[in-house]
Amino acid sequence: MPSYWIAVLVGSIAVFSWKILGYLVPARIANHKEVVILAGKLTVALLAALTAVESLVSGHGVVLDSRIPAILVAAVLFWRKAPFVVAVALAAATAALLRHFLGWA
């Protein structure tokens, strides 16, 4: 899929642009507290939106399938401070088992 190279390369340059920009801005303009807080809020919002889409959306609609119990398993594990990899793997296993044994979507 050569077209995905556009996403990989342009995306990488886009992410790097923020990093290098931070080193090029003069220090006295840099530490504006409001802007730092805004970046934090935007990060929370984007990650939450991505979580919602990845757990509920299929095509152009909201769909309830095996991802729901899987994400609940992950939520409990994150709440119990399980390691990231463990929570992600058990979420995948939950969905896979429900699909395999119960024929869930």
Next chain:
Amino acid sequence: MPKSPKSAVLSTGIGVGLAVGLYGISFGALSAAAGLSLAQTQVLSLLMFSGGSQFAVAGVIAASGPAGIVPAILSAWLLGIRNGFYALRLNGVLGVTGVLKVVASQLTIDESNAVSAAQDNTEDSKRGFWITGISVFVFWNLFTFVGAYLGSKAGSPNTWGLDAAAAAAFLGLVWPRLKGLQSNFIAVTAAVFTLLLVPVLPSGIPVIVGAPVAVGLVYILKRTRIGARLKEADHA
């Protein structure tokens, strides 16, 4: 014998690198399952080198295919903003010039900034940044390769629950940031707005519209009485 500060920074940096690097397995597997090649997956870890942004690229492309290319780039870009703020801080600490500035930029991520910021003197701050940055970079790329290899052998991603793994990965990334009423409010609002936009906007776009709108709403609410309560309950 108590550890000297120098070796404490070293072991913290390497420990963080190993722990974070392990997520690279999930990224590699998801990216391969999304339809990105092994090379594309590895280049993301080498060049983009920012977990949230990389998961966004893989997640959006998994959901939308080639139509997701532009939204994938925009989501990755928006999620990368915070690295810019770490860079502002680190520029004052590291005092790097020339090529080292470019190298430091690439290694500027959540973890290298966090370990650096946790040190109580400039020498250890510098050391913490470099050790953590290099160690995360090495382990993240190594485990990306392992994950991508396994993911490419796995067959249909949904059979293995890799779509659910993607959802869980984003939940895991947002979880530590959900501290306080205000961040919870932003998270829920962003999720709801985004889901409402799903039927009406092209694939991938709801996230990059819904999230900023939710943040904007918080700034508007702050001027009202409800907002005053949000503010009181949360100083973050």
